[in-house]
Amino acid sequence: LSAAELERLGASLRLGETEGLPWVVDESNPKAKHAPKVRRATVIEPHAAAAIRLLLLTGCRLREILHLEWDHVDMERGLLNLADSKTGRKTVVVNAAALKVLANVEKISRFVIAGEHPEKPRRDLKRPWAAVTRHAGLTGLRIHDLRHNFASFGAGGGLGLPIIGKLLG
Numbered sequence: 250l251s252a253a254e255l256e257r258l259g260a261s262l263r264l265g266e267t268e269g270l271p272w273v274v275d276e277s278n279p280k281a282k283h284a285p286k287v288r289r290a291t292v293i294e295p296h297a298a299a300a301i302r303l304l305l306l307t308g309c310r311l312r313e314i315l316h317l318e319w320d321h322v323d324m325e326r327g328l329l330n331l332a333d334s335k336t337g338r339k340t341v342v343v344n345a346a347a348l349k350v351l352a353n354v355e356k357i358s359r360f361v362i363a364g365e366h367p368e369k370p371r372r373d374l375k376r377p378w379a380a381v382t383r384h385a386g387l388t389g390l391r392i393h394d395l396r397h398n399f400a401s402f403g404a405g406g407g408l409g410l411p412i413i414g415k416l417l418g
Contacts, residue, residue, distance in 0.1 A: 250398050254387060261385040262301060265293030265377070270384045297377040299354045300362045304392065306347040308399030310335060311392055316370045317361045322351060 250258065264270060269290030303314050313334050321330045327348055329341040343351070357363050364371040374392060382390050 257385040261381045266298045291380040293377045302350045304395045
């Protein structure tokens with residue numbers, strides 16, 4: 250993502266959390282007349298917004314963030330101790346921005362990104378991700394592309410491929 254695209258993504262995420270993302274009804278659709286006329290906006294739930302930010306700031310895989318438990322977060326040392334990832338156990342070093350996101354997440358479940366049921370993690374981010382990217386004008390951007398963007402930032406910052414590989418697990 251370019252700097253301008255990242256800015257649009259962040260602005261859409263902020264708007265989605267606060268006022269909600271406006272949506273346009275396709276008047277040519279026969280079912281469009283049944284769409285509510287009062288509030289045509291999609292509000293992004295705080296845990297979903299936090300998950301998107303963590304994906305952007307850590308380079309973690311989607312399931313690593315959605316299944317992250319508070320017991321695996323070490324705020325003092327800035328670490329995520331993932332018990333089970335695609336490549337097995339791994340420790341993720343967390344930057345200050347990601348620590349701030351974690352500090353602002355409401356603890357309502359054993360999972361950092363709470364699902365509908367307190368004992369189960371959130372299943373996916375399809376709807377909030379689609380709403381945010383549509384509003385930001387980033388069609389075709391997959392949520393996994395945030396992981397690629399993290400790696401590109403590291404390479405652009407002068408990190409070697411072995412270090413980037415270790416950071417991504």
